[in-house]
Amino acid sequence: MSVQVLYTDLPGANFYRHLELHAGSRSTLDLVLSNIKDPLRGTLFQRASIDRPSTYDALSYRWSKVDPRHPVSIEIDGVPLSIGPDLHVALLQFRSTNLPRLLWIDQICINQDDEEEKIHQIRIMGDIYSKAQTVLIWLGDSSDQSDVAMEFFPIFVDKVRQDDERSRLQQSCQPPSDVIEWGGALATVLGKLFLHPWFGRVWTLQEAALGQKAEFWCGQKSFPFQILETFERGCDGDRYGHWASALALIGSGSRRSDPENPDRSLIAHIHVVSTLRDGSGISSARILNTLRKLDCSYHQDRIYSVLRFLDSSLVREIVQKRKPSPAELYHLVAKHGIQRGELEYLGAAGLSQHRMTYPTNDDDSSRPRLSLPSWVPDWTYTIRTHSYWVLNSDCQRKRGRPLYTTGRFPSAEFSWSFSDDPPTLYGSGVVMDEVNECTAPFHVPRLPKVHEDQRTKATTVLTAVRDLQSYIASCTELATKCTTRYGSSNVERACRHSLVGSMMPDGSGTSMTGVLVRASDEAVDSLFEGFQTQASVVEEMDWFTRRVESGPPFSQDDYDRMVRSTAAAKSLGSFSKKNNLMQAMAEACKGRRFFITGEKRYMGVAPDITRPRDRICIIPGCCAPFVIRPKGKHYQLIGECYIAGIMDGELMEEDISIETIVFE
Numbered sequence: 001m002s003v004q005v006l007y008t009d010l011p012g013a014n015f016y017r018h019l020e021l022h023a024g025s026r027s028t029l030d031l032v033l034s035n036i037k038d039p040l041r042g043t044l045f046q047r048a049s050i051d052r053p054s055t056y057d058a059l060s061y062r063w064s065k066v067d068p069r070h071p072v073s074i075e076i077d078g079v080p081l082s083i084g085p086d087l088h089v090a091l092l093q094f095r096s097t098n099l100p101r102l103l104w105i106d107q108i109c110i111n112q113d114d115e116e117e118k119i120h121q122i123r124i125m126g127d128i129y130s131k132a133q134t135v136l137i138w139l140g141d142s143s144d145q146s147d148v149a150m151e152f153f154p155i156f157v158d159k160v161r162q163d164d165e166r167s168r169l170q171q172s173c174q175p176p177s178d179v180i181e182w183g184g185a186l187a188t189v190l191g192k193l194f195l196h197p198w199f200g201r202v203w204t205l206q207e208a209a210l211g212q213k214a215e216f217w218c219g220q221k222s223f224p225f226q227i228l229e230t231f232e233r234g235c236d237g238d239r240y241g242h243w244a245s246a247l248a249l250i251g252s253g254s255r256r257s258d259p260e261n262p263d264r265s266l267i268a269h270i271h272v273v274s275t276l277r278d279g280s281g282i283s284s285a286r287i288l289n290t291l292r293k294l295d296c297s298y299h300q301d302r303i304y305s306v307l308r309f310l311d312s313s314l315v316r317e318i319v320q321k322r323k324p325s326p327a328e329l330y331h332l333v334a335k336h337g338i339q340r341g342e343l344e345y346l347g348a349a350g351l352s353q354h355r356m357t358y359p360t361n362d363d364d365s366s367r368p369r370l371s372l373p374s375w376v377p378d379w380t381y382t383i384r385t386h387s388y389w390v391l392n393s394d395c396q397r398k399r400g401r402p403l404y405t406t407g408r409f410p411s412a413e414f415s416w417s418f419s420d421d422p423p424t425l426y427g428s429g430v431v432m433d434e435v436n437e438c439t440a441p442f443h444v445p446r447l448p449k450v451h452e453d454q455r456t457k458a459t460t461v462l463t464a465v466r467d468l469q470s471y472i473a474s475c476t477e478l479a480t481k482c483t484t485r486y487g488s489s490n491v492e493r494a495c496r497h498s499l500v501g502s503m504m505p506d507g508s509g510t511s512m513t514g515v516l517v518r519a520s521d522e523a524v525d526s527l528f529e530g531f532q533t534q535a536s537v538v539e540e541m542d543w544f545t546r547r548v549e550s551g552p553p554f555s556q557d558d559y560d561r562m563v564r565s566t567a568a569a570k571s572l573g574s575f576s577k578k579n580n581l582m583q584a585m586a587e588a589c590k591g592r593r594f595f596i597t598g599e600k601r602y603m604g605v606a607p608d609i610t611r612p613r614d615r616i617c618i619i620p621g622c623c624a625p626f627v628i629r630p631k632g633k634h635y636q637l638i639g640e641c642y643i644a645g646i647m648d649g650e651l652m653e654e655d656i657s658i659e660t661i662v663f664e
Contacts, residue, residue: 006079007111008046013120016128017109018045018056019076021091021101040074040091043100044109050127056102058132059094060207060214062086062140062197063107063297074108083107090138093220104128122301123319126206126308135211137204139196142219149193150221156190157231193218202296202305205287209276210308229274276309284310284337285344285377286393292382299326302379303333311336326380327370331423334376338416338425343621347389348377350626350639352591352607373423374636375663385591385607388624388640391503391516399517403503407622408649414620424634425663429619430656434612435627436598437481439474441608442589443467445582455545462542465535468582472528475499475594478603485601486645494644496524498604500581501588501642516587531581588642595641604643614638617661618651634662 010016022041048054064084066072072088073080083091087107095101110121129135139146196218198204208214214225272290275282287309291302307315314336318329337345351374370378388404395403417426445464448457479495486494497519504519504527519527544562547554554562592605597616606614606627615635617628625646627638 006044006076006081007114007117010117010120011047012049014050014124014127016048016050016104016121016124018048018054019043019103019105019108020045021095021103023096023098023100025097040088040095042074042076042108044076050124050131053131054102055133056104056131057094057134057136058104058129058207058211059087059090059136059138060129060198060204061090061138062201076108081108086138086140089141090136090217093138093141093217094136104132119323122304123307125304126210129207129210130212130308132211133213135207135214137198137208137214137216137225139193139198139216139218142221145189146193146218147221149189150216150218150223153190153193154223154227157227197295200293200295202291202294202301204294205273205276205291206305206308208273214277225273225277228270229277231270282309283342283344283393284333285342285348286390288333288377288379289344289348289383289387289390292379299380300324300329302326303329311340327372330370330372330379331376335418335423335425338375339418341621343619344389344393345377346375346619346622346626346637347387347624347640348383349375350607350637351629352385352609352627352639353383354378373425373664374638375425376423385639386587388501388642389622391501391587392623395517401517402623403516403518404623404647405649406624406643406647406651407618407620408652422664427619427661427663428658429617429661430651430658431615431617431628431661432625432651432656433597433600433602433616435595435606435610435614435616436612437478438593438595438606438610438612439471439478441591441593442471442585442605444586444590447582458541458545461538464582465538468531468585469535472499478594478596482596482601482603486603493521493525494603495594496528497521498594498642498644499589500524500527500584501605502644502647503584503587527581527584592641602643602645604641606641607639610638610641616641616643618646619661620658628661628663631664634664637663 007017020043022043024040025038064086066082067085070085071082072085073082074088074091075081084107087105091105094103106121106125111117142150208225215222216225216227272282272287276287284306287306288302291305296302296305303310303318307318310318310333314333317332317336318324321328321332324332334345334349354370354372354374370380372378392403395401414428418424419426445467446460447464448460452460475498476492476495479491479498482494483491485491500519502519502524503516504523505516540561547562589605591608593608593610594603595606595610596603602616604625610627613630615628615630617626617635619626624640625643627641628635629638
């Protein structure tokens, strides 16, 4: 019998279907892949309405294709329906042994052969999850010690919370609990939990955020989503390093989306879901920025999956479009956001971030290369730099003050307008100067890998130190041309501030786990001076190694120097854990290059596709300046930049000329 018999046309736009899952025994995975004696059965209710919802649970899970080698199905109203193996195991777990259970499951409750119905159902999916009594987040059957992680994580979080509270009461920074120090195998177990594909899907934000209650399930073990919310809040208010240590432990076993900042990727995802759950304000640009790292079957889903959190007028426009392309949706969302004053969209945009302009090393051929206006963000892939607007937002949220306030115009209001053929943005700004010279792009030096032998590690560290020294020297040399702007005594310090974006970690966290705040002159000088000390020790260690390898005879001077080198090496400890300057420059300079301007002799760092004769522009309301490129009478947006001496809005105190700027 055809599966089309299962589905009748829904009577209206606000209608959907429920699955009544019949009672039955709960089977284990080995029986799932064989002819089980108690197959799944259910009834499909065709006329459920979001205006008059029943009491039901909604399933959030990883979609898996039907496996022809091991076909599994559910019998619905006497008709067998093939389903994926992950869903099959979930249904066996969640069905009751004595009563029917009402569920909403997209793979079953939506006619997957009807494209029109799928479009309509996607539009009300937010309502479906928000009306659900519980969202059941299914991470699959137990495997790879997942039971250990599921049982331990609630205990783990509670223990860290207790340690943090104890330190707060005693006003002392005690070392993290021995729970955290277990490390090793525990990191791997917890890491595997967060490597589950569920955490990599764009739809998970909506599914976890909207349910009245959300629960994680893996096999027969479960814990409420509130456990992760507690963890995220703990990291937010970390004073003694306990939460940062716990996060680093989990991150060390989970390198999902950002190999250099695994911890930040994890906590950002949890934070956005948690914020959406409690109804706190969060910009649509920030939500979409989180989705950059996540996977989806159709790139339109990067917008459809968060419709519930977008402005209602924008949603109406989106709904009216018939099968829009990703580029059309991104353009519409950016236009609407900028009109509403969400200028984070400009911070997320620019040719330096467009996949069409600058393909990344980790290019995924399944992700399209979109032709977009320079002022429209391309949400289809992970950005190449750490955006100033994101770091600024983090600092504002966690510390109550912004990181930068370059474009503050306290007594002025500015409007934006658009034309559609070609897509053009009309705004206001200050074109303050022209790029004159640039260094080569900054490349984050490679650090030793755990599995490498000691000689290879030593060589790698030496190369990293020398590369970083060479880059700093080239920037410092170029910066000397800006003496007239900064003064001979401050020009080197301005260069240093530029190379780290005047940023440093706040509190106990590292640059990967802690919020970044503005760094003082003394703190920036300390970073660079500390690195020079490290560099001299590394050079001594290299001399020591080469001298020992060359063999005797050794002079008294050799012996004396060996003793000094050994003592210095012990004081250095692990270079990879103490390379604070390298971490700071990775935050500020990755995907960027150092530059100076022509007439006014400013210095800073800008996107690595910046070139001489590009312009520097300040846009009212934006935290950082922008590099823009002339194109006829108009401009193309290149991307955010840092400029020493204007990041606190100093330029706004001068007599400046605001002009109309047109972006293509």
